[in-house]
Amino acid sequence: MKNLILSEEEKNKIKEMDSTRKKMEYIWDYYKIWIIGAVVLVGLIAYFTVVLVTREDKPVMEVVLVNNYDDVSEDSELAKGFVTYVGEENLPGKVAFDNNAFFNLANNSDYKNSYYMKVLAYLEADTAQVLVCQYDNLMGIAKSGRLIDLSDEKVKTIYDKYKDKVVYYEDDEGVKVPVGIDISDGYANAGLSEYTDGKAYIGLSAYAAGYEYAEKFVDYMMELGKQK
Numbered sequence: 282m283k284n285l286i287l288s289e290e291e292k293n294k295i296k297e298m299d300s301t302r303k304k305m306e307y308i309w310d311y312y313k314i315w316i317i318g319a320v321v322l323v324g325l326i327a328y329f330t331v332v333l334v335t336r337e338d339k340p341v342m343e344v345v346l347v348n349n350y351d352d353v354s355e356d357s358e359l360a361k362g363f364v365t366y367v368g369e370e371n372l373p374g375k376v377a378f379d380n381n382a383f384f385n386l387a388n389n390s391d392y393k394n395s396y397y398m399k400v401l402a403y404l405e406a407d408t409a410q411v412l413v414c415q416y417d418n419l420m421g422i423a424k425s426g427r428l429i430d431l432s433d434e435k436v437k438t439i440y441d442k443y444k445d446k447v448v449y450y451e452d453d454e455g456v457k458v459p460v461g462i463d464i465s466d467g468y469a470n471a472g473l474s475e476y477t478d479g480k481a482y483i484g485l486s487a488y489a490a491g492y493e494y495a496e497k498f499v500d501y502m503m504e505l506g507k508q509k
Contacts, residue, residue: 384397483502
């Protein structure tokens with residue numbers, strides 16, 4: 282690679298050239314690698330600057346709703362109701378609801394479903410902290426180990442408050458593990474289309490960094506369930 286700094290000999294060659302075009306061509310030939318490298322570097326700096334400035338902060342809580350076709354956008358009844366319940370001033374960031382997941386783990390073939398794989402990845406990566414689904418899907422995901430045992434100290438306050446609504450997964454050794462909470466009434470009162478059996482359950486990720494807002498969401502759904 283040629284030296285970044287022109288030697289006196291190279292400078293004299295450039296001075297002796299009789300046109301600006303020849304001088305530019307010579308400089309290009311001499312500095313070509315450096316110029317291309319500088320352009321690429323500037324481009325990368327600009328790209329990462331834009332990414333850092335425009336990227337959205339991670340939601341304070343994300344809820345995945347399986348087999349749901351309702352509007353769960355920021356303007357939906359569900360989202361606005363939860364924000365009002367918690368108080369917008371008490372939320373340091375946005376809350377996200379994702380209902381782009383469709384599978385039925387009552388069918389063994391759906392354990393290979395790409396949506397199912399996505400939900401597992403979301404729970405394991407702490408992208409989503411809360412799962413809302415039907416019983417068979419709750420049990421299937423509990424079997425994968427992605428749902429926290431609700432008797433765990435991290436979430437025991439939730440278990441203690443709603444133990445009469447807790448549902449259990451029985452492992453291979455016959456041990457019953459509390460993995461979900463029946464929120465059927467709250468699900469219907471949230472303006473969500475009911476599942477065919479009228480039952481809906483919440484499970485919490487075993488990999489969440491924290492459960493403060495997940496607990497508030499459980500509280501919200503349970504409060505909705507008390508409404509006539």
